Amino acid sequence: MIRQLFDALMRAYGPQRWWPGDTGFEVALGAVLVQNAAWRNAEKALAELRGAGALSAPVLLSLPETALHALLRSSGTFRVKSERARALAAWWVERAAFAPAVETVELRSELLSIKGIGPETADCIVLYVFGRPVFVVDAYARRLLGRAGVGWADAGYEKLRARLEEELPEDPHWLGEAHAVCIAHGQATCRRNPRCSECEVRRWCVTGRVHDQ
DNA sequence: GGCCAGGTGTAAA
DNA sequence: TTTACACATGGC
Numbered sequence: 558m559i560r561q562l563f564d565a566l567m568r569a570y571g572p573q574r575w576w577p578g579d580t581g582f583e584v585a586l587g588a589v590l591v592q593n594a595a596w597r598n599a600e601k602a603l604a605e606l607r608g609a610g611a612l613s614a615p616v617l618l619s620l621p622e623t624a625l626h627a628l629l630r631s632s633g634t635f636r637v638k639s640e641r642a643r644a645l646a647a648w649w650v651e652r653a654a655f656a657p658a659v660e661t662v663e664l665r666s667e668l669l670s671i672k673g674i675g676p677e678t679a680d681c682i683v684l685y686v687f688g689r690p691v692f693v694v695d696a697y698a699r700r701l702l703g704r705a706g707v708g709w710a711d712a713g714y715e716k717l718r719a720r721l722e723e724e725l726p727e728d729p730h731w732l733g734e735a736h737a738v739c740i741a742h743g744q745a746t747c748r749r750n751p752r753c754s755e756c757e758v759r760r761w762c763v764t765g766r767v768h769d770q
Numbered sequence: 771g772g773c774c775a776g777g778t779g780t781a782a783a
Numbered sequence: 784t785t786t787a788c789a790c791a792t793g794g795c
Contacts, residue, residue: 588776589777591775591776591777592775592776592777592778593774593775593776593777593778593790593791594775594776594777594791594792594793595774595775595776595792595793595794596775596776597775597793597794598775598792598793598794599776601792601793630791630792631792631793632791632792633775633790633791633792633793634777634789634790634791634792635790635791635792636790636791637778637779637789637790637791638790638791641778672778672779673777673778673779674778675777675778675779676777676778677776677777677778678776678777678778681776693776695776695777696775696776696777697776698776736776739776740776743776744776
């Protein structure tokens with residue numbers, strides 16, 4: 558049932574080519590910068606960093622605090638994110654090269670031990686940077702499942718993630734697309750308007766289709 | 771002007 | 784274990 562819902566969404570929205578980024582570090586940094594921010598604004602900060610030649614961990618670490626603040630300003634909460642970006646960069650310099658040899662569970666807990674990396678951000682990195690099969694639980698996924706009538710949609714992060722990973726393919730590419738269509742669908746439907754909860758997801762429950770036609 | 775965006779850490783009950 | 788709040792910019 559969950560599997561079929563995602564399949565329907567994937568058919569409706571098509572391949573998403575997500576997550577964007579030229580390097581692993583850029584993708585990981587993007588996951589930090591998008592925290593509680595619109596992607597558009599996170600992207601601006603990444604562009605600023607690129608312009609400054611600071612889209613690499615060692616260079617980012619070498620920047621004075623004030624310079625980093627200025628570059629990250631457009632992503633919001635820039636003082637907080639400067640510290641988080643640095644913590645990530647420090648881990649990157651030290652550990653990223655060893656990551657391929659580390660078990661997924663271990664890699665995940667390493668990332669979670671970095672200050673400023675919580676479960677969602679860690680899973681984005683584990684999935685999109687290191688290609689491990691994890692389901693990224695975000696607000697969109699939660700809302701989607703809730704509207705589809707999934708009873709355990711409001712369970713805690715770990716519980717929800719485990720349950721979804723149990724039911725879905727253990728395939729990083731598929732799970733990446735699954736996360737991406739949650740976002741595509743979430744952004745295509747109104748976030749607050751209650752009518753939207755009567756929208757495509759509910760219709761899917763009846764017709765097996767996300768969109769008409 | 772007000773509300774919100776692909777969250778997390780901390781403090782307090 | 785749960786809840787409340789700070790963090791701060793940019794778009795609508």
